[in-house]
Structures are given as structure tokens and as C-alpha cells.
Amino acid sequence: RSVRAATWAGPSARRLASTEIPKIDPSTIPASRFDNDPADPQFYGVVKESGFDPLVGDYPKLKWDGAQQRNVYNGYWDPVEKRNFGDVLHHEDELLGPMAPDVHTYPTGKALVQLASFFAIMFGVWQAADFVTTHHRPNPAASREYSYPDYAGNKELAD
Structure with missing residues (x-):
């Protein structure tokens, strides 16, 4: 009886199965x-x-x-x-x-020009940053002298 109850379908399921798309x-x-x-x-x-x-x-x-x-x-x-x-x-x-x-409706040539210009601008920014870091002016102020010559923190605190 339990198997039969599990396979029993109500009238709505039969109606759904009989309908055609x-x-x-x-x-x-x-x-x-x-x-x-x-x-x-x-x-x-x-x-x-x-x-x-x-x-x-x-x-x-x-x-x-x-x-x-x-x-x-x-x-x-x-x-x-x-x-x-x-x-x-x-x-x-x-x-x-x-x-x-x-x-995308861009032609291939226009897309390649845009990519090339992006990489050229990024390369220019990188070169400018490299130039500034290698050719910057040294610090014009003198380094601070600490009064304790044997203090190990002098190296950490010095400029």
C-alpha cells in the first residue's frame, strides 16, 4: 500500500501531464x-x-x-x-x-590605436617616475647629530 500511495498522482498532475504545449x-x-x-x-x-x-x-x-x-x-x-x-x-x-x-562596434584599427596609446602613456609615466627618482636633488639640510654616540638607535633615527 505504501508503494501504491507513493506512485499515486492526483487529478491535477494527470491534467498537467495530459496538456500539450x-x-x-x-x-x-x-x-x-x-x-x-x-x-x-x-x-x-x-x-x-x-x-x-x-x-x-x-x-x-x-x-x-x-x-x-x-x-x-x-x-x-x-x-x-x-x-x-x-x-x-x-x-x-x-x-x-x-x-x-x-x-563592440569598434574597427580593429581603432582598437589597436587605443591600446597602443594606452601603453605609450603608461610607459611615459613610468619613465618620468624613473627619471625623478634617479635625478632628484639631495636633501639640502644637514643630518641630525644625536648626542649619544654609542646608542644603537642612531642608525635608525638618522636620515
Whole structure:
């Protein structure tokens, strides 16, 4: 009887197990959200020639545009995620959300110039500090003479 009681599921569990997940109707998704243009710089090539990706299944193949690329002033239902209520999530939404790594739009040349200028400035500061420490003026005041010549603390207290 105890085994039977442990495996018994109530009516709510049976009702939950019998429900089916509704399919997403692609006609409810705006056409601008679909990724069909390989010339798009954000195109990442998930759309297969056969139209079926075994990892995604029949889930809609949406554009690779994250929360950082969306317009801030569109008046979204969720301003942090920049999406409206009922929007279909991208299948890699964790990579496209606001907590994802930043999307950098700097060209490579500009980034290298900025890095080189940072290291040049740091090298200049280091050289200036080295020059000041090696070419500083000696102390013009005379060292203090202590009246106890045999006192061992004279070396510690002297300049």
C-alpha cells in the first residue's frame, strides 16, 4: 500500500501531464524578426539549406539581434530586456539578453590605436617616475647629530 500511495498522482498532475504545449504560429511573428539575409552582418548561418536544424527543430529562426541592438525609445513592455509581452524568444536568448557580453562596434584599427596609446602613456609615466627618482636633488639640510654616540638607535633615527 505504501508503494501504491507513493506512485499515486492526483487529478491535477494527470491534467498537467495530459496538456500539450501549443505550437508557435509563425504568422504571429513580424517578418522583420526573421533572419533570411546572409548579407546581414549579424547573420550567423544557423538557417540550413534544408530549412530544418535538428538542434532547434521547428522553432522559428529569428534574427541575431540582442537587447543592445534594439532601440531604447520604442516603449517596450519590459524595458530591461527590451521586448514586448508575448514576443517569441530567440533560441539563444541567454546570449542576446542585456546581461550578455557587450557588442563592440569598434574597427580593429581603432582598437589597436587605443591600446597602443594606452601603453605609450603608461610607459611615459613610468619613465618620468624613473627619471625623478634617479635625478632628484639631495636633501639640502644637514643630518641630525644625536648626542649619544654609542646608542644603537642612531642608525635608525638618522636620515
